[in-house]
Amino acid sequence: MKVLKFGGTSVGSIKNIKSVKEIITDGDKKIVVLSAMSGTTNALVEISDYIKAKDIDAALNCIEVLSQKYIVVIDELFENSQLKQEVGNYIDAIFEYLTSLTSEKHTELLYNKIVSQGELMSTYMFTKFLNQEGVNARLLPALEFMRIDKTNDPDVFYIKQNLQRIIDEALPADIYITQGFICLDAYGNVANLQRGGSDYTATIIGGVIEADEVQIWTDIDGMHNNDPRFVKNTHAISNLSFDEAAELAYFGAKILHPQTVMPAQEANIPVRLKNTEDPESYGTLISQETHGDGIKAIAAKDNITAIKIKSARMLLAHGFLKKVFEIFEKYETSIDMITTSEIAVSLTIDNDKNLAAIIEELEKFSLVEVDNQQSIICLVGHSVVKHHETHRLFKVLQDISVRMISYGGSNNNISLLVNTNDKIATLQHLNKYVFEDVEAL
Ligand code: ASP
Ligand code: MG
Numbered sequence: 001m002k003v004l005k006f007g008g009t010s011v012g013s014i015k016n017i018k019s020v021k022e023i024i025t026d027g028d029k030k031i032v033v034l035s036a037m038s039g040t041t042n043a044l045v046e047i048s049d050y051i052k053a054k055d056i057d058a059a060l061n062c063i064e065v066l067s068q069k070y071i072v073v074i075d076e077l078f079e080n081s082q083l084k085q086e087v088g089n090y091i092d093a094i095f096e097y098l099t100s101l102t103s104e105k106h107t108e109l110l111y112n113k114i115v116s117q118g119e120l121m122s123t124y125m126f127t128k129f130l131n132q133e134g135v136n137a138r139l140l141p142a143l144e145f146m147r148i149d150k151t152n153d154p155d156v157f158y159i160k161q162n163l164q165r166i167i168d169e170a171l172p173a174d175i176y177i178t179q180g181f182i183c184l185d186a187y188g189n190v191a192n193l194q195r196g197g198s199d200y201t202a203t204i205i206g207g208v209i210e211a212d213e214v215q216i217w218t219d220i221d222g223m224h225n226n227d228p229r230f231v232k233n234t235h236a237i238s239n240l241s242f243d244e245a246a247e248l249a250y251f252g253a254k255i256l257h258p259q260t261v262m263p264a265q266e267a268n269i270p271v272r273l274k275n276t277e278d279p280e281s282y283g284t285l286i287s288q289e290t291h292g293d294g295i296k297a298i299a300a301k302d303n304i305t306a307i308k309i310k311s312a313r314m315l316l317a318h319g320f321l322k323k324v325f326e327i328f329e330k331y332e333t334s335i336d337m338i339t340t341s342e343i344a345v346s347l348t349i350d351n352d353k354n355l356a357a358i359i360e361e362l363e364k365f366s367l368v369e370v371d372n373q374q375s376i377i378c379l380v381g382h383s384v385v386k387h388h389e390t391h392r393l394f395k396v397l398q399d400i401s402v403r404m405i406s407y408g409g410s411n412n413n414i415s416l417l418v419n420t421n422d423k424i425a426t427l428q429h430l431n432k433y434v435f436e437d438v439e440a441l
Contacts, residue, residue, distance in 0.1 A: 003031045003211045005180060005202035008038035009219045010276040011122050014076050017129060023217070023279055024175055025135055031205055032137075033180045034126060035198040036118025037073070040066065041181075047098065048114045052106040059102045067095040070121065077129050087128050094121055112190045116143075119179035119198070127177045138173035140166055146183035146201065148191060154263070155186070160208040178205070196257040203271060207263035214264055214271045216256065221275040222284030223248060223255055225297045230424045231431045237284050239291040244380050245271070245284075247413045251336075251378035252301035261286065294389055295414075295434050296381035300423050304336070304374040305352045306403055307359075310344040311366040321345065327361045337376060337406045337415050346404050348376065348417060374403060375423040377416045377430065385411045395433045400426050 004024060010016050011034055024032055035041075043066045050059035070091050078084045094117050104110055123139055130137035145162035147155045167176065180198020185191035193200045199216050206214035220228070222236030223245065240248070242265035249256035255273060264271045270287040309324055324345060328335055331354035338347040349355070355370070362368045384390050385408050393414065396402070404417035418426050 001029055001031065001209060001211055002213050002215060003033060003202050003206040003209070004215045004217060005033040005198055006035065006276065007198065007216075007218045008035045008040070010217055011035065011126060012038035014073065016276060017077065017126065019276055019279075020126075020217070021130060021133060021135070023276065027174075029174055031140070031176045031178060031209070031211075033178055033198055033202045033205065034119065034122050035180050036122050037069075039069075040118035040121070041115055041195070044098075044115045044118055045111075047102075048106070048111045051102055051104075051110065051114075056102050060099065063095060063098050063102070067091070070095075074125070077125065078132060080132075083128065083132060087125055090124050091121055109189055112192060115192060116179075116182040116190050119182050123177050123179045130175065130177070135175060136173050137175040137177055138170050140170065140176045140178040142179040142182050142201070143184055143190065146204070148183055148185055148193070150186045154183075154204045156204075156208060159204065163205065163208060193259075194257070199257040199260040200263075203260050203263040203269070206269045206271075207267040210267060211269055214269055215274055216260070216271060217274045217276045218255060219275065219277060220255060221278055221281045222273045223253055223286075223297065225435060226431050227252075227298070227300060227427055230427050233436075234431075236281075237296055238282055239289065240284060240286045240296070241290045241382060241412075242286060242288055243410075243412050244290075244296060244382060245286040247378060247380045247410075248297055248299050250301075251376055251380075251413075251415065252299035253297070290382040292381075293383040294381050294387040295379045295384050295393065297379075298427060298430050298434070299378050299380070300427060301350065301376045301378070302420055302423070304348050304350055304376050304417065305355065306346060306348050306371040306374050306417060307362075308344055308346045308369040308371075309362055309366045310369075323365065324362065327358055330361075331358050333358060337404055337417060339404045339406060348374065348404070371403065371419075373420045374417050375420045375426075377418060377423070377426050379414045379416075379430070379434070380412055383411050384414055390414070392433045392437065393430060396426060396429045399429045 006020050010020050047059050047062045074084055074087050127137050127139045144166055145159055147158045149155045180201040181192050183191050202214050224234040225237055226234045228234045242261050246261040250258040268288055272283055272285050274283040275281055333349050333351055333354055336348045359368050379393055400418055400422050402416050402418055406415040
């Protein structure tokens with residue numbers, strides 16, 4: 001069986017919903033994972049923010065605006081008045097629930113309850129739409145099988161057992177529809193897999209059912225070799241290894257949620273990235289195979305903070321790095337890049353929630369300098385570190401002031417840290433040196 005995940009834009013308009021129906025009705029049995037309709041999760045986050053800011057009028061207004069969108073979609077998608085009514089009632093109940101939440105105190109749980117509504121609406125509407133079109137589709141409620149444990153990792157044992165159970169209990173179907181993103185936490189409360197987490201849902205499900213393939217359908221024709229928003233003439237990469245794709249997803253390629261690759265890699269299930277608007281194009285196939293050496297793709301990740309920790313005593317001393325890392329561990333802050341000299345270490349973090357406390361502790365034994373507004377530029381490809389053409393990337397040093405370089409951490413990744421103001425220029429220069437100047441060699 002295959003698992004197909006469709007993103008927000010794929011279910012964001014009547015036209016796209018109809019294309020998704022065409023794509024999934026090829027006669028094969030499958031599980032389809034859906035995101036919320038595009039714009040919905042952002043609107044739900046906004047509602048939660050207004051409740052947090054105690055601006056209840058603004059929250060109610062946002063709920064009203066969002067509900068109007070759904071009224072229009074229901075009217076266009078469903079043909080007979082009875083079905084319109086049935087779906088309308090379900091969606092009305094959700095908006096009434098959201099309205100009732102505006103009088104509650106803001107907590108993380110309240111946020112989780114609010115943002116989970118988008119996927120509940122999209123999957124309900126889509127299943128009813130498929131039924132209207134004569135497709136034997138059934139809903140598998142994610143909250144009955146998708147669960148994370150106390151460390152926020154998928155509870156694979158629980159998921160496997162419960163998914164199997166509800167499939168067995170459901171009436172036979174050709175297509176099972178389920179919600180991406182949403183899950184229960186270890187205590188049974190509504191939680192989620194973080195923004196963009198529907199991709200992750202798809203590979204978690206793919207892993208537990210040992211799917212033949214997981215397909216992630218979006219509005220772009222695969223993972224590109226550079227960021228198409230900033231660089232002209234980028235192209236989709238046909239094949240990536242799990243390691244290459246994981247590095248790219250983690251270091252900024254927006255197309256995949258960072259943790260998506262892991263469950264697929266563990267279970268060795270190929271992941272195919274496909275474009276809903278161009279279903280025939282090959283897309284990107286992520287598998288355990290490697291195709292070619294050298295730099296394959298460049299991606300950038302923003303909102304990085306660089307911290308330089310300097311200590312005279314680091315000279316010939318051991319135990320300094322341990323002391324530094326222990327502080328980051330204590331504050332559950334993961335480190336992305338790291339470079340060292342004999343008297344200082346520079347590292348980067350992307351979660352600065354506990355930065356003030358971390359600095360306070362570091363300053364007890366070192367001098368600390370912090371640079372905000374940094375971007376990691378990551379160059380990925382099998383064996384990039386050893387490839388004879390990799391040196392070309394370093395030409396960028398003549399154009400851009402680079403704050404850190406991480407080379408050799410893995411064979412597949414070289415990372416540069418630059419000021420975010422220089423990000424676009426760095427991506428463009430690198431594109432020229434690495435991908436375009438090949439003929440000039
Ligand atoms: N709807 C959620 C979001 O917008 C999850 C997803 O789309 O993957 O973040
Ligand atoms: Mg996404």
